[in-house]
Amino acid sequence: MKSLVVALLLLPAGPLESGTAGTTYYVDSRAGDDAAAGTSAATAWKSLATLNAATLKPGDTVNLKRGGSWSETLTLAAKGSAARPIVLQPYGKGAAPKLGGQEQPCVVISGNYWRVTGIRASNCQWSGFEINGDGNELVGVAADRNIAGVHIGPGGSRNTVKDSTLAGNNRMSVDDDGGDNDSGAFGVLVNGDDNLITGNTITGSYATSKDYGFDGAAVEIFNGDRNRITHNLSRDNVTFTELGAQKGKTATGNVFAFNVVTSSRKLGSFLVTRGARHIVGPVKGTIAVHNSVYLPASKTLGWSCHDGCSPSILKLRNNVIAVGGEMGFEDGKGADEAGSVYLGRKKRFTLGPRSVVADPRFVSRTDLRLRPGSPALGRAAVLSPAWYGGAAITKDFAGKALGAAPDAGAYQR
Structure with missing residues (x-):
């Protein structure tokens, strides 16, 4: 028995530390300082570039100051884990932290197991939230005036978009006289597999189109398999869902x-899908x-x-x-x-x-x-x-x- 106890004491400590708290970082667009430590509200960073350069680990938390606004890209490339996701959330009082500006993407999640809550992405270059990793969650976020409120790319799988407000994502990425190729005005565009889109309010995915007159979808699926779209409230979108796949x-x-x-629109549909022809x-x-x-x-x-x-x-x-x-x-x-x-x-x-x-x-x-x-x-x-x-x-x-x-x-x- 004594030898067993000694052996246990000599085991590596890593697995026993899984319940320890990670580091919490703060970013304040108004009063922050990129030369500060960034680990308290009083020593908050100012720019997202400084946050992007930080080495984040499973269990870490990033707090963005309410009322703050950034015209930068937030790149979430670190990898959390299922047991210890990396959390991005607001702190303080006031309006949701906002990222925007058509010159660049807003929130790009290329890492795994991020949990993003309470953030607004408005009038971004293409999508408000771009997800290319696995196991990520968007919960209670907001996206408006984008081509896509949320875009889950071809490499994005097992992600969740939940209890969020995707309103007036009414811009087109393609709008020309080239025939049957106009595209845009998506609440959620899904190119990946095994994702869950649930409990969201999706409104105003509706834009003029040279090819179709009007275009837009609350949830569009293109080249994505086994996605589940459930319990969403859809109002005033051109269509609720349209599905397609490249040959x-x-x-x-x-x-x-x-x-x-x-x-209440003059035209619209619930579901459009296609056969082999x-x-x-x-x-x-x-x-x-x-x-x-x-x-x-x-x-x-x-x-x-x-x-x-x-x-x-x-x-x-x-x-x-x-x-x-x-x-x-x-x-x-x-x-x-x-x-x-x-x-x-x-x-x-x-x-x-x-x-x-x-x-x-x-x-x-x-x-x-x-x-x-x-x-x-x-x-x-x-x-x-x-x-x-x-x-x-x-x-x-x-x-x-x-x-x-x-x-x-x-x-x-």
Whole structure:
């Protein structure tokens, strides 16, 4: 026994230090000093360049002073860990720390396991927040007046964008007369895999386009697989989601669940995806389940699965979609659809089992809970957790669990 105790005492100390606190740094754009230590509010740094040059380690915390503003790029290249992420957060009183300026990117996360909260990125060169690492979290951030509020690049996987406000990201990156190539006005643009976009409020992704008249999406997925887009509130965007993939690449297995989508715009849509005949198709295995949509204008569309639609391209379950225009469109073999309620002027798809065309009886134009007597009550099919992207997501928009006889749409009784 004595020899065992001695052996334990001689083990390296590293693993036993995992619970120790990291270093906390402070940055104040008004009263800071780059020659100071940076480790207290009284000795805060001034510039983001000084912060970018610091050697940060797992468990460290970076505090940006509220009311501060920087026209610099914040580069978060260090690597935290799942157990000890590196935290970036505000301190003090006042408005959220703001980064901006179209001459440069704002927040670029190339490292892993960062947790960024309470920061605003406004009118940046391209995106407010650029994520190219893994395991990062944006929680309660704000992004506005960008081409993309958040861009998860091709190398970004297993990241989370949560409880954030992405408003008026209404600039285009391509807007010319070249044909079918205009692009921009994204709340979130996802090029990576296995990311979670949840609990966000996304509004005003809407810009003029020479090719399309108007363009923009709350969440656009291009070349990204197995992303989960759940419990988001979408208002006044051109479309909620559009999916595509370059030839030779994929955008497979993306899930859209319990999202609430409304708009007062003259045109708009909920979901647009493509088959193999389209230049950015096929997009395989998309699932849309328990979403509530109300787009009352005449030039609106519930969903479109075109240029070679089939059940392997799109599956829809338990949605409530009311539009002033076309409820849905399919060609080819058609989508796999069931358990839903639709309302609109026309439809070009075949209703699946338990689906009906009827007034869903929403509470109001913006409150898409169901009134008594709604045909959506008790209409939904009972589904396994795989339909939602995992058991953790099987709660409605307000956090209620699904019952034995679930309701269609994003809200349960």
